[in-house]
Amino acid sequence: MGTAVIKDIPNAKDFFDSGIELFDFAWDIVAELITNLFVAEREFEVDVKDVSEEYWAASKRRLTTALAMTQQGVEFIMKGKIAEISPYLLLAESALRWPSPYDGHELTFSEFKMVDAQDLVRIHDTVQDRPLPSDFVDRSNAMRTKRNRIAHSIDKELQVHTTEVIETILFFYKALFPEENWAKTRATFIRNYPDATLSGGEYSTNDVCRELESVLALLPPAAVETYFGISKKQYLYLCPTCLADGGHHVDFDHKLAALRPKGPTSTTLYCPVCDREYAVARRDCDQEGCPGNVLAADEEPRCLTCGRWQETEL
């Protein structure tokens, strides 16, 4: 008679790490398309209408790949949420059909059949305190049909699809990690990419901010508010930390931080990349031609509209 102990029992963190990494891969693919187009339009004045057919054909494949990765990521993370309660809840079938513990060989978790992906929502909502959002199942189904639609779509619809894929990733990340902020998670990934470490990480902040700026330009205002906590209708400012961290051999002009609350006397600025608030001073910028009146509240104050240092202390 064997004394079986199951080996390789997965834990929640392993599932979460794999799932979030897939989200990042998916995001990376789509964000690159968006950023390249944004930069082409803004800096090289390329008209989106003139973008070649080959470009869109390649984009199509990237978008469907990104959706497949997102879907896989969602499944991993849901398994993680269930494994938080107990990994054994992931076992399908009745005990009679499990591999025998009496054969004298070690059992590994992977020998057991796992529950079907379609059952994960029901298991999750049965055992976890906080149920998934009510539109979670609909959005999951929509993700599957969207892959088909993109594969058969014509060029001019692809920009719409690109936005939808980005929104899909954001929706599922927020649904699964309501307390987290995707911009910050993404920033952590970019700062740890191999090419970021090559340049000493100096330009990672520029990359993060340029990417987020491009994505925000594309997203509808409601999505920007829901997923990034800032309003597209508000004037946005430089973030004191992102500005200080960014590489300055090029101009750092990425404005992503918003006053909270909005208003002429507000002294709190929120940056979605840092996912934190900063105290700011309200005084007119003393540099010529700048209408700014939001300054980083530091010993050596800097204007968060034009980025220039101030000649007079606060």
Ligand SMILES: [Zn+2]
């Ligand atoms: Zn920041």
Ligand SMILES: [Zn+2]
């Ligand atoms: Zn200024």
